[in-house]
Structures are given as C-alpha cells and as structure tokens.
Amino acid sequence: MTISMTTLEAETGGAPSVGVAPPAPRQGVWHHLLRNRGAVLALSYIALVALLAVAAPLVVKLSGWGPYEFDQSAIDPNLGGLPIGPLGGISAEHWFGVEPGTGRDLFARIVYGARTSMLIAIAATTLTTLLGVLFGLLAGYHGGKVDQVVSRVMDFLMAFPALIFMIAILSALPASNRAPLLVLVISVFGWPYLARVVRGQTMTLTQREFVEAARASGASGWRIVLLEILPNLRSTIIVMTTLAVPGYIGTEAGLSFLGVGVVPPTPSWGQMIAQSMSWYAVDPVYFLLPGTFLFLLVLSFTVLGDRLKDVVDAGERR
Secondary structure (H helix, E strand, O other), X not given: OOOOHHHHHHHHOOOOOOXXXXXXXXXXXXXXXXXXXXXXXXXXXXXXXXXXXXXXXXXXXXXXXXXXXXXXXXXXXXXXXXXXXXXXXXXXXXXXXXXXXOOOEXXXXXXXXXXXXXXXHHHHHHHHHHHHHHHHHHHHHHOHHHHHHHHHHHHXXXXXXXXXXXXXXXXXXXXXXXXXXXXXXXXXXXXXXXXXXXXXXXXXXXXXXXXXXXHHOOOXXXXXXXXXXXXXXXXXXXXXHHXXXXXXXXXXXXXXXXXXXXXXXXXXXHHHHHHHOOOOOOOHHHHHHHHHHHHHHHHHHHHHHHXXXXXXXXXXXX
C-alpha cells in the first residue's frame, strides 16, 4: 500500500518525512508537464520520432524510396558519387537528398534509423530497469549477505570503463543479430546505477512503521516488497528511467559510429554520422541531418526527464 498523506502526518507529527512522500497523482504529473513549454516541445518531438519508428514502412512507402534502394541517377560518378543538385540532392523525389556514393534515399534511412535507435534504447532501458529494481529491492530489503553480494557486483561493474569494455566485447562477438547483443551489453553495465538508488530507498522504507505493521500481520517478504515498498519507489524509478533513455540512445549511436554497433546495411544514425565524415566538406547535409535528429532526440528525453524530476520533487516537498 502506498503511504497516504494522512498516515504520514499522523506518524511524523504533521510533516511527511523526506524521501517517502507519495508520488504525485498521474493526472497531476501530466498537468504540470503540459503547462511547461519545454516539456511539451520535448514530448512532441519524442512522439514524432516514435511515430516515424512505428510507421516506418508506411512512411517510406509514401516517400517512394526504401532504405536499401540505390538511385544511381541521383549521384554524379564523375565527382566520386557526389549527389546531383543542391543541398545533397534534396528534391521532390528525395526529400532529404541521397547518400553520397550510393544514392540511397536519406529520408528513408533516417526514418529506419529512428526505428533502430528507439528499439535498442527502449529495450535496453526496459531490461536495465527490471534488473536494477530487482537487485536493488533484494539488496535493500534482505540486507546482510545478500546486500553484500549485490553491492560488490554493483561496485565491480561501476568500476569498469564501460564504453571501452563494450567496444572490446562487441568486437569479439559475431556481427549477426547485433541489436540484441547491444541491448544485453548496455543493460549489463547500466543496471547498477538504478539498483544503487533503489537499494538505498528500500533500506529506508523497510524501517517505516507501515512495513513493520505488514510483517506483524504475517505478510510474506515478497508481498511486503511488491505492495508496500515498490509503490513508494514508483516516482524514483520513472524519473531515473526517463533520464536513462538519452544515455542509451547516445551509447548505441556512439558504438555504431565506432563500427561495433549496428552492422550495415541496417540504418543507424550513429553509423550514418560515421560514414558522413569523409563527405562533410563537400556534402554537409549528409552529416547535419542525422546528427540533428540524434541531438534533438537526446535533448528531448533529457529535458523531459529533468522536468519530470522537478514535478516529482515538488510533489514530495508538498
């Protein structure tokens, strides 16, 4: 059961303790977010990219070109494959121009790149959240040897330079089915950060009177964790999860940029940025378009996470 404000006031003499106040009602969170212009813009862009990712086949069909189709007539072989026309070959036929050297439609590849980035980031965030919450609850509630083992594993993983080890691990793994491997590797190095926060708050909540009352009534450990403790961690988990998504989007793009992420010809924004490095002097559009989409998506999730954190913190203070 989530702690009610009345219960908290009765237990603390009228002032709720910091860190165990109930999360703001869902309607209240959305109400405050939608009153903030930055949060509305961030949500709008995230919704746009999500829509492009979900409806990628339909969107690309409307544009007339698939992400793997070559249009040799759109590039000039005498100039090393440079797109014909201004701004990287932007035209009514190719809305964002074409890839230098191949003639593949840039709009189609950006749309499918959005699907790649969103799927990997959301899958990694989901797995990371499940692992972080599970191990954080185990360590915080049981304490003792369980806490020592989980804490040492967290310290071990957090001590690693994660990016270097991700590159080393992915370089040694087969290139086929790289997306699931990316999700797994990112999650293995990502879950301790959430688990550490969940562990600390769980240890605080286990000392509260409502948990002691549940124990006295004969409730099992899992029942106490699921019905008494977890609901009071909801706000923390939501905020940290939202703030983790841009990091995982950037990690996927960075690994693809370095050549150990998504394998060509599967479109990826990081991979496109890497390929544009040899063309940016003569075709800067090829670099700017995927770079702008990536930057705005990371920025939008970061702004949304910050605004959500502000709303939750304000609710807890109240």
